Amino acid sequence: xxxxxxxxxxxxxxxxxxxxxxxxxxxxxxxxxxxxxxxxxxxxxxxxxxxxxxxxxxxxxxxxxxxxxxxxxxxxxxxxxxxxxxxxxxxxxxxxxxxxxxxxxxxxxxxxxxxxxxxxxxxxxxxxxxxxxxxxxx
Amino acid sequence: xxxxxxxxxxxxxxxxxxxxxxxxxxxxxxxxxxxxxxxxxxxxxxxxxxxxxxxxxxxxxxxxxxxxxxxxxxxxxxxxxxxxxxxxxxxxxxxxxxxxxxxxxxxxxxxxxxxxxxxxxxxxxxxxxxxxxxxxxx
DNA sequence: ATAGTAACTATGATAATCATAGTGACAAGA
DNA sequence: TCTTGTCACTATGATTATCATAGTTACTAT
Numbered sequence: 252x253x254x255x256x257x258x259x260x261x262x263x264x265x266x267x268x269x270x271x272x273x274x275x276x277x278x279x280x281x282x283x284x285x286x287x288x289x290x291x292x293x294x295x296x297x298x299x300x301x302x303x304x305x306x307x308x309x310x311x312x313x314x315x316x317x318x319x320x321x322x323x324x325x326x327x328x329x330x331x332x333x334x335x336x337x338x339x340x341x342x343x344x345x346x347x348x349x350x351x352x353x354x355x356x357x358x359x360x361x362x363x364x365x366x367x368x369x370x371x372x373x374x375x376x377x378x379x380x381x382x383x384x385x386x387x388x389x
Numbered sequence: 390x391x392x393x394x395x396x397x398x399x400x401x402x403x404x405x406x407x408x409x410x411x412x413x414x415x416x417x418x419x420x421x422x423x424x425x426x427x428x429x430x431x432x433x434x435x436x437x438x439x440x441x442x443x444x445x446x447x448x449x450x451x452x453x454x455x456x457x458x459x460x461x462x463x464x465x466x467x468x469x470x471x472x473x474x475x476x477x478x479x480x481x482x483x484x485x486x487x488x489x490x491x492x493x494x495x496x497x498x499x500x501x502x503x504x505x506x507x508x509x510x511x512x513x514x515x516x517x518x519x520x521x522x523x524x525x526x527x
Numbered sequence: 528a529t530a531g532t533a534a535c536t537a538t539g540a541t542a543a544t545c546a547t548a549g550t551g552a553c554a555a556g557a
Numbered sequence: 558t559c560t561t562g563t564c565a566c567t568a569t570g571a572t573t574a575t576c577a578t579a580g581t582t583a584c585t586a587t
Contacts, residue, residue: 266534276576281535302584304533312468322460330450358496404565414545419566440553442564529587536581543574550567557560 253320255283259293259313260320261374264306272384292316317369321345325356341379345372391458393421397431397451398458399512402444410522430454455507459483463494479517483510 254273263269270280284307287293292313295305309316327342345354348371352362360367376384392411401407408418422445425431430451433443447454465480483492486509490500498505514522 267532270534276578277535278537279575299533302533302582304584305535315464315468318460319457319464322456326453326457330453405563408565414547415566416568417544437564440551440564442553443566531586532584534582537579539576539578541574541576543572545570545572547570548568551565552563554563555561557558 252283252287253323255280255287256292256313256316256320259307259309260317260369261376264308266306269307271388274387287313314369321372328356341377343380344375344377346375347371348373390421390425391461393418393425394430394451394454394458397445397447398455398507399514402446404444407445409526412525425451452507459510466494479515481518482513482515484513485509486511 254275255269258269258272263272266277266280266284269275269284270277273280275283284293284295287307288295290312291310293307294310296308298304298306324343331342346352347354347360347362347365347367349365350360350363352360354360354362354367354372358367359365360371365371392413393407396407396410399410401410404415404418404422407413407422408415411418413421422431422433425445426433428450429448431445432448434446436442436444462481462483469480484490485492485498485500485503485505487503488498488501490498492498492500492505492510496505497503498509503509
């Protein structure tokens with residue numbers, strides 16, 4: 252569930268992209284997305300009618316989970332060991348959209364001092380995570 | 390895992406208490422606690438030698454997970470439906486140890502303005518959660 | 528007519544979890 | 558001494574969940 256939410260927060264909304272980047276099988280992705288929709292955390296939208304194609308968007312309830320994922324990521328940056336990577340940005344790099352600063356693990360932007368929520372930040376997988384996801388696509 | 394961590398954060402350190410309050414079987418509790426110890430998140434301590442008895446304490450790495458659990462709890466207070474309960478304190482009530490104020494879902498104490506971390510707060514299961522746990526013990 | 532794309536569903540094998548019962552080392556009371 | 562009780566577990570068989578893999582549907586593009 253958390254892997255899927257991670258992808259949705261990265262802005263990856265299409266089924267196959269989510270399955271590929273999480274490494275989960277399509278039945279699991281399907282089942283979990285159905286739960287997320289049933290709980291009002293995600294929304295299924297048609298982005299094309301012919302052919303019929305759907306993708307998944309976070310609702311406000313879903314976006315509010317950002318604090319949870321951000322806390323997990325901050326914990327991981329500080330405490331979790333990721334092979335071949337040291338220092339900050341080992342897991343996910345967050346940049347403040349407004350001023351471009353790398354926010355590290357801060358709650359307030361170190362560049363301009365603004366409070367940070369989901370909408371303010373752009374997340375990007377770290378090199379290690381990106382490599383892992385690329386390996387799965389190939 | 391999260392249920393077990395919740396209990397550890399409540400200060401319930403004994404095996405049987407954790408099993409009873411989470412509703413998990415003893416083999417699962419055993420397996421998860423072993424993982425937590427292996428990851429350096431919890432520590433197994435002997436609190437009695439005759440008879441030999443052990444309990445589980447959070448390490449600094451474990452205590453650092455408080456931010457994650459607190460974010461989850463805050464999300465739940467705002468967004469999750471708990472049957473028979475409305476308003477704040479439906480899940481876990483947190484009180485600022487220093488001044489006694491109920492902190493609601495704040496990051497800064499509404500009573501005295503201090504920053505809030507794990508050591509500053511005393512958590513207590515809400516009436517609904519407490520009833521659920523009592524039912525399991527009986 | 529054939530190949531490709533995207534969002535899935537179906538199936539059988541493997542792995543995780545559950546409910547339940549039991550174990551070992553002791554203490555406390557009759 | 559014998560029985561009962563406590564606490565931290567382990568063992569076992571049944572039930573569920575997950576995985577790897579292979580379709581399926583409804584199109585578009587060549």
